[in-house]
Amino acid sequence: MAAVDEVVHRGRYAPSPTGRLHLGNARTALLAWLYTRQQGGRFVLRIEDNDFTRSRPEFEQRVYRDLRWMGLDWDEGPDVGGPYGPYRQSERVELYARESARLDTFACVCTRRELRASARRSPGGEVIYPGTCRQRPVEPGRPAALRWRAPPGVVQVDDLVHGPAAAVDDIARDVGDFILRRRDGVWAYQLAVVVDDAAMRITDVVRGDDLRFCTPRQVHLLRALGHPAPRYAHVPLIFGPDGQKLSKRHGAPDLSALREGGATPERTIAVLARSLGLLPDAVPAIPARALLARLPPVFRAPLVDRPLALAALR
Ligand code: GLU
Numbered sequence: 001m002a003a004v005d006e007v008v009h010r011g012r013y014a015p016s017p018t019g020r021l022h023l024g025n026a027r028t029a030l031l032a033w034l035y036t037r038q039q040g041g042r043f044v045l046r047i048e049d050n051d052f053t054r055s056r057p058e059f060e061q062r063v064y065r066d067l068r069w070m071g072l073d074w075d076e077g078p079d080v081g082g083p084y085g086p087y088r089q090s091e092r093v094e095l096y097a098r099e100s101a102r103l104d105t106f107a108c109v110c111t112r113r114e115l116r117a118s119a120r121r122s123p124g125g126e127v128i129y130p131g132t133c134r135q136r137p138v139e140p141g142r143p144a145a146l147r148w149r150a151p152p153g154v155v156q157v158d159d160l161v162h163g164p165a166a167a168v169d170d171i172a173r174d175v176g177d178f179i180l181r182r183r184d185g186v187w188a189y190q191l192a193v194v195v196d197d198a199a200m201r202i203t204d205v206v207r208g209d210d211l212r213f214c215t216p217r218q219v220h221l222l223r224a225l226g227h228p229a230p231r232y233a234h235v236p237l238i239f240g241p242d243g244q245k246l247s248k249r250h251g252a253p254d255l256s257a258l259r260e261g262g263a264t265p266e267r268t269i270a271v272l273a274r275s276l277g278l279l280p281d282a283v284p285a286i287p288a289r290a291l292l293a294r295l296p297p298v299f300r301a302p303l304v305d306r307p308l309a310l311a312a313l314r
Contacts, residue, residue, distance in 0.1 A: 009041025011204045013067075013074075014193070016048045017059035020254040021066050023308060024208065024238040024246055027272045030288065031235050032206035033072045035298050044200055045077030050089040050192045053184065060088075066255040070265050071288035076200075084200040089192050096187040099195045100146065100180050103224060107144035108133040108179070122174050124213055129176030146181040151224070155216040160233035160299040162212070169216035178217060194218050198227035206233045236305040238275070252310060263313050271312050277304025284312065 013029045015021065021029075036043045047063065049055035064079055076082025086092060110132050120128040129147065138144050152172040159166030169175060180191040197205065197218075212234040219229045240250035248254070253261065258268055266285035273279040273291055278298070 009036060009039040009204060010044060010200070010202050011036030011039075011041050011206060012044040012046055012197070012200065012202050013072075014046040014048050014196075014207070015063050016051070016054075017056060017063060018051070018054040019059060020062055020256050022247065022254045023252055023272065026066070026070060026255050026268070027238060027275070028206065028208050028235055029067060029072060030070065030269065030272055031233075031276070031298060033288070034292060034295065035204065035206055035233070037292050038295070038297055039204075041204070042075045043073070044082070044084075044202065045074040045079075045087065046196060046200065047078050047088045048189070048192070050189060051186050052090060053186065055090070062256050066259060069255070069259045070269060087200075089187075089196065092192070092196065093187060095199065096181075096192055096195055099225060100148075100187075100191060103180070103221075104149040104151075105146050105180060106133060106149060106177070107138040107142075108147045108177075109136070109138050109142060109144045109183075120176075126175070128174065129178065131177065134177070143183050145179050145183045147177040148180050148221070148224075150175065150177050150217075150220065153220070155220045155223075157215045157219055157229075157232060159212070159215075160231060161235055161303060166232075166234070167212050167215050169220075171217050171220045175217055190214060190217055190221065194221045194225070194227075197230055198222060198225065202230050204233070205230045206235060208237050209234045210237055233299055236303065238308060241307075246308070252308070253313065258313060267313060271309050275304075275306050275308045277306065 011032055013032045015025060033043055047060050074080065076084065076087060078087045114132065115127050118127055118130040120130060122128055150171045152170065154168065154170045156165050157167045158164045178190060179188050181187050215232055222229045238246040240246045246252045264285060266287050269288050269291060270279060270283055270286050274281055278295055279286065
């Protein structure tokens with residue numbers, strides 16, 4: 001009998017170690033973990049230190065401590081290994097070089113000023129690359145970014161939270177040839193994330209809503225490389241009363257501060273879960289694993305997004 005290739009749910013959390021995890025990161029991690037664990041899937045922790053100019057080992061160590069303190073666990077990751085490693089992007093650059101070599105790319109020496117002068121902007125205000133370097137010969141050895149000659153075609157992305165057509169783009173028209181490697185040698189998030197999600201066989205991506213606008217270009221890249229696209233769920237960010245992303249300015253502690261200040265993980269999990277309407281207000285504290293046992297499947301019903309009861313954490 002032919003072997004049946006069982007499709008296993010594989011989810012991931014992929015933080016960039018460029019700062020401390022805040023409560024918004026924690027809520028996204030919790031949802032990604034809950035969803036994967038409910039499906040009986042494998043949960044991958046990938047450290048996205050592709051930008052070596054901003055990543056710090058100290059923040060990576062805090063990621064492990066903070067997530068474990070919350071009661072989350074992972075089956076694969078830099079600290080536990082796994083079959084699709086390495087799980088740190090700084091150790092995967094050869095793969096990015098190999099995959100980008102399969103794409104139609106060109107070297108770009110446009111300066112910021114040249115790009116800013118370009119009249120075309122996306123609805124989100126981003127510069128649409130005017131194609132200046134498509135035909136411009138670049139002397140060898142001159143520092144240059146690497147851009148993808150994005151083929152035309154409309155990409156529409158369904159989303160477990162936002163429904164069908166949650167993000168639509170004609171990449172060639174609305175974004176332009178985008179960067180795969182920056183001039184300073186940093187592999188761009190768009191390429192690294194796509195190569196890694198495919199290589200690590202990720203089937204389900206749960207991440208913050210601030211990345212929803214990138215998803216069509218990632219799906220476009222995945223298709224060009226011949227990889228299947230995962231399912232996506234873009235979950236709400238946490239905002240302060242002033243409508244800005246929740247931060248220290250609002251008196252919101254980061255996870256390390258909570259952990260080091262003696263807050264309990266059970267109270268923290270309860271506050272996060274209550275803000276999503278996943279737990280009644282009467283429950284003041286719950287371990288992540290117990291939450292798993294009592295929840296209906298996340299994303300089956302619309303997510304609620306309520307202000308965090310920060311006072312309960314003090
Ligand atoms: N590394 C990204 C971040 O920390 C997340 C990337 C993703 O989930 O696709 O914002």
